[in-house]
Amino acid sequence: MLTYPHQVLVTGGAGFIGSHTVERLLQENFRVRVLDNLSTGRLSNLPTHPLLDVVIGDIRSVDDVQAAMKGVTHCLHLAAQVSVTSSVEDPVGSATHNILGALNVMHAASMARVHKLVYASSAAVYGIPAQLPLSEEATLQPLSPYGLEKWVDERYAALLGSLHGLPSLGLRYFNVYGPRQDPNSPYAGVIARFLDRLLSLQPPLVFGDGLQSRDFVYVGDIARANVAALLSPRCGVCNVATGQQIDLLGLIDLLGQLTHCHLAPQHLPAKAEDIRDSCGNNQRLSEWLTIEPKWTLAEGLSELIRYVSPTHDYVNEPTRLNA
Template identity: 40%
Template sequence: MKNKNILITGGLGFIGSHIANKLIEENNITIIDNLSTGKITYLNNPNHENLTLIKKNLKSIDLNDDLRGIDYVFHLAAMVSVPISIEDPISCNFENVSTTVNLLDACVKNDVEKIVFSSSAAVYGDNRNIPLKETELPSPTSPYGASKACCELYLKSFHESYGLNYTALRYFNVFGPKQDKNSPYAAVIPNFVNMILENKQPVIYGDGEQTRDFVYVGDVANANIKACESDFNGIVNIAGGSQISINQLYGIVKKTLRTDIEPKYLPERIGDIKHSQADICNLDYINLKIDNDKFQENLIKTINWFKQIK
């Protein structure tokens, strides 16, 4: 992708900053981010001549002005926490659904070529038809999952009604450098690493035998770019296509950090699912392959990044 005008909502965040760093040398990048979780330091060059940074919330700006002349949109800005969505479903709906509809409307009015939407495996809920295919009916168990499923329907409807091209990427468990370790709702890997580095017991909710399908953030950034360049309109699972239990994951982290600290087990959280694994056949539609054999290598790379910033 070269010489394009690109908008990234949430472009200072964990995934958005990786996309921006990959594209900024050969494209004009506009980032909209309210810095609620993102950081300017996540960009390799925050002063790059190809960068326009709008430090505002999506709901407080005139999207028609900001999308004028934009070719592609990567939409990552959202409330991303299942627990927070359960605590405040009204805000979740507004931040995830209403702002997305406003963005889609602005995309249509400004003749945007394509939007790539960051969805989530949370739309599947506790579906036992593993590996999960994109054709499964959504069955979310949290307001967060419901909001992502709703946005996917809006994307399809805008494609059918107005011809807006889109790809919705259903992320499974993303990990990698720049993931927020300080959030009280931090993802499992940064939570484990951060607690161990502070010589504290990490927490595992439930018995630890729940399984997840992890995918490295570099692969997720590549998936966004590949989806944008493709002609595919629809939904694609973004995952490694395999399962690992939380107990197994902790064992790898523990071994890598050379610690004897054992985790503390607490009751399962409302909205959490037991098992998750993606069918990744649709990756072919966006011409992407994910090498899951590099999982441990990427995990060690991630752990070392957290050690460096400690």
């Protein structure tokens, strides 16, 4: 197979989503440069590969970003402060990463005349939905600084497109889960935390009544969407979602079936910044990027359990949807 004539810069490439995407890019013979400050990412997440170049640096540094952008044809911007709670507790610090850092990357990409910028947005931009599933045309009413920051990123990307011709596509990720998501990190998703407690024979901690619902997307499907977006001519914003939702009590029950660990959850007071229900319309994902999510929730959870606890006994072997 011939090497693609593309050099892709992946900011945050040593992190959870970034490392899975880097692996997929390398599998398809892209040349990849990772820029990561290793605050949450790990070098151990990345393979040793002749097409991979790793640069230790920070998106908040103009010099680091401009140096990493040299010779790049495409950019995937994933580096961010991704904790909603942290954004509420420290909105200035969060904005420094998610607005100023993102603008630094976008400006450098614009000046470097990259062929395509793809950046991570979030379902958090929607806030409380008027109806489900959420389409990209839904009203945006973020409830947290994190959601607002991602909305600002979208506006900056659109503006730089108008001013400098920067072609960009923002991917509004819904709830991502999978291997390499650290359950002990403040950035961890609810699935990683639930599974960690179940395998430790501790009850899962649920904020509120547990009937809040989410659209969970396996990280392998996120990586597929990222690569497709880099090569797509489409610009604007696009949901990355399954179009399916499950409430947290149902999720705990499913995890219990897969792990043989049936423990009743411990309920804690609800968080004010939490959105009650979320589910994404993935029609644009299908039409623009010509991909469909192929991992069922049951199989994605099983893959995660195998990664976290390779010797664990399973109730069943869910079947993955065809590619």
